[in-house]
Amino acid sequence: MKLILLTTLLLFSHLTYSASLIAGSKSIGLKIGTSSTGNESYTIAGASFQYFPLNNLAVGAAYEYWFSGKPTISKGTLESTYYLPLDNQFKPYFGLLYSHYFVENIADIDAYGYRAGVAYIKAPMILSAGIRQEKYSSNRSRLFDEDPTVELMLGFSF
Secondary structure (H helix, E strand, O other), X not given: OOEEEEEOOOOOOOEEOOOOOOOOOEEEEEEEEEEEEOOEEEEEEEEEEEEEEEOOEEEXXXXXXXXXXXXXXXXXXXXXXXXXXXXXXXXXXXXXXXXXXXXXXXXXXXXXXXXXXXXXXXXXXXXXXXXXXXXXXXXXXXXXXXXXXXXXXXXXXX
Protein backbone atom coordinates (compact mmCIF):
# COMPACT_ATOMS: atom_id res chain seq x y z
CA MET A 1 0.00 0.00 0.00
CA LYS A 2 1.14 3.50 -0.61
CA LEU A 3 1.77 6.17 1.93
CA ILE A 4 0.74 9.42 0.28
CA LEU A 5 1.32 12.66 2.06
CA LEU A 6 -1.78 14.74 1.29
CA THR A 7 -1.22 17.72 3.51
CA THR A 8 1.18 18.47 6.29
CA LEU A 9 0.57 21.44 8.49
CA LEU A 10 2.94 21.56 11.40
CA LEU A 11 1.99 24.08 14.02
CA PHE A 12 4.67 25.14 16.41
CA SER A 13 7.07 22.58 15.00
CA HIS A 14 10.59 23.04 16.27
CA LEU A 15 9.76 25.85 18.69
CA THR A 16 13.24 27.00 19.56
CA TYR A 17 14.92 29.02 22.25
CA SER A 18 17.43 30.25 19.68
CA ALA A 19 16.82 30.83 15.99
CA SER A 20 20.59 30.83 15.42
CA LEU A 21 20.87 27.07 16.13
CA ILE A 22 23.83 27.44 18.48
CA ALA A 23 25.27 24.80 20.81
CA GLY A 24 23.17 24.42 23.94
CA SER A 25 19.92 25.45 22.25
CA LYS A 26 16.84 23.31 22.66
CA SER A 27 13.65 23.01 20.68
CA ILE A 28 10.26 21.57 21.43
CA GLY A 29 7.48 21.25 18.94
CA LEU A 30 3.91 20.21 18.40
CA LYS A 31 2.79 18.68 15.14
CA ILE A 32 -0.62 18.53 13.46
CA GLY A 33 -1.10 17.10 9.98
CA THR A 34 -2.80 14.56 7.75
CA SER A 35 -1.67 11.57 5.74
CA SER A 36 -3.16 8.56 4.01
CA THR A 37 -2.15 4.98 3.48
CA GLY A 38 -4.14 2.75 1.20
CA ASN A 39 -7.82 3.63 1.60
CA GLU A 40 -7.37 5.15 5.04
CA SER A 41 -6.90 8.84 5.83
CA TYR A 42 -5.31 9.81 9.11
CA THR A 43 -5.07 12.86 11.32
CA ILE A 44 -1.62 13.09 12.89
CA ALA A 45 -0.76 14.76 16.20
CA GLY A 46 2.69 14.71 17.71
CA ALA A 47 5.43 16.31 19.74
CA SER A 48 9.20 16.60 19.40
CA PHE A 49 12.27 17.63 21.37
CA GLN A 50 15.67 18.56 19.95
CA TYR A 51 18.96 19.57 21.49
CA PHE A 52 21.91 21.25 19.73
CA PRO A 53 25.11 19.71 21.17
CA LEU A 54 27.13 21.59 18.52
CA ASN A 55 26.37 24.64 16.41
CA ASN A 56 23.87 23.75 13.65
CA LEU A 57 23.60 20.07 14.72
CA ALA A 58 20.32 18.93 16.30
CA VAL A 59 19.67 15.52 17.86
CA GLY A 60 16.25 14.62 19.16
CA ALA A 61 13.19 12.46 19.46
CA ALA A 62 9.62 12.75 18.22
CA TYR A 63 6.31 10.98 18.81
CA GLU A 64 3.29 10.89 16.47
CA TYR A 65 -0.17 9.44 16.97
CA TRP A 66 -2.13 8.63 13.78
CA PHE A 67 -5.88 8.43 14.34
CA SER A 68 -9.22 8.73 12.49
CA GLY A 69 -8.26 5.71 10.35
CA LYS A 70 -7.87 2.00 10.99
CA PRO A 71 -5.60 0.65 12.28
CA THR A 72 -4.39 3.36 14.66
CA ILE A 73 -0.65 3.96 14.52
CA SER A 74 1.88 5.41 16.97
CA LYS A 75 5.34 6.36 15.76
CA GLY A 76 8.50 7.10 17.75
CA THR A 77 11.46 8.66 15.93
CA LEU A 78 15.09 9.36 16.83
CA GLU A 79 16.72 11.85 14.48
CA SER A 80 19.73 14.04 13.87
CA THR A 81 19.71 17.08 11.59
CA TYR A 82 22.58 19.26 10.42
CA TYR A 83 21.87 22.80 9.19
CA LEU A 84 24.56 24.01 6.78
CA PRO A 85 25.78 27.44 7.98
CA LEU A 86 25.83 29.03 4.50
CA ASP A 87 23.58 31.99 5.28
CA ASN A 88 22.04 33.59 8.38
CA GLN A 89 18.46 33.20 7.11
CA PHE A 90 18.51 30.33 4.57
CA LYS A 91 20.02 27.09 5.85
CA PRO A 92 19.97 23.87 3.81
CA TYR A 93 19.63 20.87 6.10
CA PHE A 94 20.00 17.10 5.96
CA GLY A 95 19.51 14.44 8.56
CA LEU A 96 19.24 10.78 9.44
CA LEU A 97 16.38 9.14 11.30
CA TYR A 98 15.16 5.90 12.80
CA SER A 99 11.43 5.29 13.36
CA HIS A 100 9.51 2.57 15.17
CA TYR A 101 5.84 2.16 14.24
CA PHE A 102 3.40 0.64 16.73
CA VAL A 103 0.45 -0.54 14.62
CA GLU A 104 -2.79 -1.71 16.22
CA ASN A 105 -3.23 -5.52 15.90
CA ILE A 106 -0.15 -5.84 13.64
CA ALA A 107 3.49 -6.50 14.54
CA ASP A 108 5.64 -3.39 15.00
CA ILE A 109 7.51 -1.94 12.02
CA ASP A 110 11.04 -0.46 12.05
CA ALA A 111 12.25 2.09 9.52
CA TYR A 112 15.31 4.22 8.88
CA GLY A 113 15.78 7.09 6.49
CA TYR A 114 16.80 10.64 5.76
CA ARG A 115 15.44 14.15 5.46
CA ALA A 116 16.76 17.08 3.43
CA GLY A 117 15.56 20.56 2.60
CA VAL A 118 15.97 24.28 3.27
CA ALA A 119 15.07 26.21 6.42
CA TYR A 120 14.27 29.93 6.43
CA ILE A 121 15.06 31.42 9.83
CA LYS A 122 13.90 34.90 10.78
CA ALA A 123 13.32 35.18 14.50
CA PRO A 124 10.88 34.35 15.85
CA MET A 125 9.80 32.34 12.78
CA ILE A 126 11.35 29.18 11.39
CA LEU A 127 9.94 27.83 8.12
CA SER A 128 11.35 24.80 6.32
CA ALA A 129 10.46 22.64 3.35
CA GLY A 130 12.05 19.42 2.19
CA ILE A 131 11.66 15.72 1.62
CA ARG A 132 11.68 12.76 3.96
CA GLN A 133 12.10 9.13 2.98
CA GLU A 134 12.01 5.98 5.08
CA LYS A 135 12.99 2.39 4.24
CA TYR A 136 11.27 -0.34 6.21
CA SER A 137 13.50 -3.04 7.67
CA SER A 138 10.69 -5.56 8.14
CA ASN A 139 8.50 -7.44 5.70
CA ARG A 140 5.47 -5.69 7.13
CA SER A 141 5.70 -2.59 4.95
CA ARG A 142 2.30 -3.41 3.45
CA LEU A 143 0.89 -0.35 5.21
CA PHE A 144 3.45 2.05 3.75
CA ASP A 145 5.57 2.51 0.67
CA GLU A 146 9.10 3.84 0.52
CA ASP A 147 8.48 6.86 -1.71
CA PRO A 148 9.78 10.24 -0.48
CA THR A 149 7.19 12.52 1.13
CA VAL A 150 7.06 16.30 1.35
CA GLU A 151 7.84 17.77 4.74
CA LEU A 152 6.72 21.31 5.63
CA MET A 153 7.44 22.88 9.00
CA LEU A 154 6.47 26.15 10.62
CA GLY A 155 7.84 27.18 13.98
CA PHE A 156 8.30 30.12 16.32
CA SER A 157 11.27 30.70 18.55
CA PHE A 158 11.05 31.72 22.17
